[in-house]
Amino acid sequence: MPELKPMAMALRIVGEDPMAVLGPDSAHLVAYGHQLASMQSVPGVTVLATSAKGVIHARVIVAAGRQIVQPVHLCFGLFERFGTQVVELDVTLEPGSSATLWSHCLFTEAEEATHAMTARIAIQTDASLIYQEVHYHGASGGIEVVPRATVKVGPRARYKADFSLVQGRVGTLDIDYTVDVAEHAVAELTSKVYGFGTDAIRIREQVNLNGEGARGLIKTRVAARERATAEVIGVTHGNAAGARGHVDCMEIVRDHAVVSAIPEVKVTHPQAKVTHEAAIGSVDSKQLETLMARGLDPESAVDLIIRGMLT
Amino acid sequence: MNSPAQPAAEQEKRASDADATSGAPTAGGLLELRGIGLRLGAKEVLCGLNLAVAQGEIHVLLGANGSGKSSLAHLIMGCDGYAPSTGDILFEGRCINAMPIHERARLGITLAWQEPARFEGISVRAYLALGAGAGDPGHHLEAVGLAPSEYLHRAVDKTLSGGERKRIELASAIALRPRLAILDEPSAGIDLLSMDDIVRLIGAIRAAGMTVLLITHQEELALHADRASQLCGGRIVASGAPADVAENYRARRCRRCDGETCEHA
Numbered sequence: 001m002p003e004l005k006p007m008a009m010a011l012r013i014v015g016e017d018p019m020a021v022l023g024p025d026s027a028h029l030v031a032y033g034h035q036l037a038s039m040q041s042v043p044g045v046t047v048l049a050t051s052a053k054g055v056i057h058a059r060v061i062v063a064a065g066r067q068i069v070q071p072v073h074l075c076f077g078l079f080e081r082f083g084t085q086v087v088e089l090d091v092t093l094e095p096g097s098s099a100t101l102w103s104h105c106l107f108t109e110a111e112e113a114t115h116a117m118t119a120r121i122a123i124q125t126d127a128s129l130i131y132q133e134v135h136y137h138g139a140s141g142g143i144e145v146v147p148r149a150t151v152k153v154g155p156r157a158r159y160k161a162d163f164s165l166v167q168g169r170v171g172t173l174d175i176d177y178t179v180d181v182a183e184h185a186v187a188e189l190t191s192k193v194y195g196f197g198t199d200a201i202r203i204r205e206q207v208n209l210n211g212e213g214a215r216g217l218i219k220t221r222v223a224a225r226e227r228a229t230a231e232v233i234g235v236t237h238g239n240a241a242g243a244r245g246h247v248d249c250m251e252i253v254r255d256h257a258v259v260s261a262i263p264e265v266k267v268t269h270p271q272a273k274v275t276h277e278a279a280i281g282s283v284d285s286k287q288l289e290t291l292m293a294r295g296l297d298p299e300s301a302v303d304l305i306i307r308g309m310l311t
Numbered sequence: 312m313n314s315p316a317q318p319a320a321e322q323e324k325r326a327s328d329a330d331a332t333s334g335a336p337t338a339g340g341l342l343e344l345r346g347i348g349l350r351l352g353a354k355e356v357l358c359g360l361n362l363a364v365a366q367g368e369i370h371v372l373l374g375a376n377g378s379g380k381s382s383l384a385h386l387i388m389g390c391d392g393y394a395p396s397t398g399d400i401l402f403e404g405r406c407i408n409a410m411p412i413h414e415r416a417r418l419g420i421t422l423a424w425q426e427p428a429r430f431e432g433i434s435v436r437a438y439l440a441l442g443a444g445a446g447d448p449g450h451h452l453e454a455v456g457l458a459p460s461e462y463l464h465r466a467v468d469k470t471l472s473g474g475e476r477k478r479i480e481l482a483s484a485i486a487l488r489p490r491l492a493i494l495d496e497p498s499a500g501i502d503l504l505s506m507d508d509i510v511r512l513i514g515a516i517r518a519a520g521m522t523v524l525l526i527t528h529q530e531e532l533a534l535h536a537d538r539a540s541q542l543c544g545g546r547i548v549a550s551g552a553p554a555d556v557a558e559n560y561r562a563r564r565c566r567r568c569d570g571e572t573c574e575h576a
Contacts, residue, residue, distance in 0.1 A: 221431075250431075287428040289390050292412035293421050294441035294487060301413075308432030 137168030183211030195228035238272025348397035419490025
């Protein structure tokens with residue numbers, strides 16, 4: 001296996017502590033391109049991976065009833081200017097387990113590269129998963145990121161996912177997630193993306209509230225400037241009694257950027273309720289003037305508002 | 312430094328005097344508004360307004376709904392769309408009409424908004440630290456009746472109630488240690504119990520030597536000031552000792568200011 005030094009350096013650059021991510025107590029998987037650099041299981045968490053025919057197949061299993069305190073780290077990256085990384089990821093949280101999964105995606109050098117991940121996530125009865133995916137990109141804008149996920153949230157289970165791409169150029173981002181939520185389960189998806197230059201952003205997230213009392217929230221925050229484009233599609237279907245869903249989209253547009261928000265809410269059960277709100281526009285003038293009244297110049301005030309929204 | 316309340320006609324006469332254009336004493340004047348007019352669309356909101364706020368004083372501006380109080384606050388701060396159509400805004404004798412908000416803030420002017428904006432992802436701690444060195448942010452929260460341990464880590468977003476957000480706005484304005492703090496309706500949206508907090512805050516502001524223009528429709532607050540003025544129909548119609556102005560305001564208040572009631576009272 002290649003050594004971990006490049007990943008450790010990259011983690012340091014983006015402000016992460018390599019020892020926390022890659023240390024002996026941390027369940028993790030590290031892959032550069034299609035090379036597996038490190039893989040470690042810990043009691044209660046099994047991490048398996050293989051690389052063949054240009055695809056990494058990874059599997060994370062959290063054992064039934066285990067409450068995993070230390071985050072499980074998945075580190076994917078390309079440290080060359082050109083390349084492709086294709087990841088097939090299966091995550092299973094067995095009944096009554098809980099864990100936090102951090103996915104660090106580092107493409108700081110990439111000039112013409114693709115990162116494609118297809119994830120299948122199963123959060124079984126009474127289990128809980130926090131999944132945080134953070135991307136760190138370079139300045140070239142030549143990367144294409146294509147995350148796909150299908151998530152099954154079992155009865156009374158909880159799923160909280162945060163996707164963040166606010167450092168470096170986005171390049172091309174095409175997210176497509178579908179989450180099925182069973183009875184009395186909760187799914188909360190948050191995506192935060194900051195595009196500029198000619199970045200192209202497409203985010204499609206769908207939550208199907210299939211079980212009685214299921215809850216779902218899709219929250220999207222996008223800022224776009226220069227000639228970036230963004231299309232945000234938030235879909236929530238309320239299919240059972242007592243299901244409650246909400247789609248909350250906020251986008252800030254500057255310069256010549258073009259963005260759209262398309263909320264789709266559908267209810268197939270008379271006792272389900274789904275709501276949505278979307279706000280698209282330039283920076284709110286009152287927010288801007290409030291910060292300027294504290295002495296911030298307009299550019300700093302706009303930056304603070306956008307950074308706050310994407311925090 | 313207090314002067315008795317002056318009726319409108321007398322105010323206007325005084326306004327015509329070269330060294331008394333403010334309708335109030337100008338000695339040590341920090342802020343002076345001379346002949347200010349403001350149009351918002353077709354409406355003339357302020358008309359020939361004169362006002363002076365002396366260095367170090369707590370000056371209460373009393374006025375009914377619609378009298379132009381908040382518009383005046385926005386005009387002094389330099390908000391978009393609130394440039395005076397006539398007259399000058401003088402800060403330490405310097406005309407700041409063309410100065411953008413952040414430059415006015417750097418001169419030491421700030422505004423605590425009547426309905427403060429909310430911000431996702433900005434903590435109360437960070438908000439209180441905006442601008443110049445703000446000292447201990449917890450201290451500023453305590454001054455407005457909020458427990459630092461409960462609030463410093465929270466975001467200044469919609470999870471705060473209106474009253475909490477309002478108190479944080481006041482704390483933020485004071486944390487800047489501005490030379491002139493404009494407090495726009497500080498008691499609006501805050502429960503009665505918290506009126507005491509505001510009065511305590513006024514005391515703390517006074518002790519810190521800051522100058523305050525406190526805008527309100529509640530004459531009780533005027534009694535804690537050094538001087539007061541009454542705004543009606545876009546003009547200052549009375550100015551002087553707080554008790555006198557408050558009494559004048561009570562006697563001649565219009566419920567919805569149309570600019571006529573006081574002149575005919």
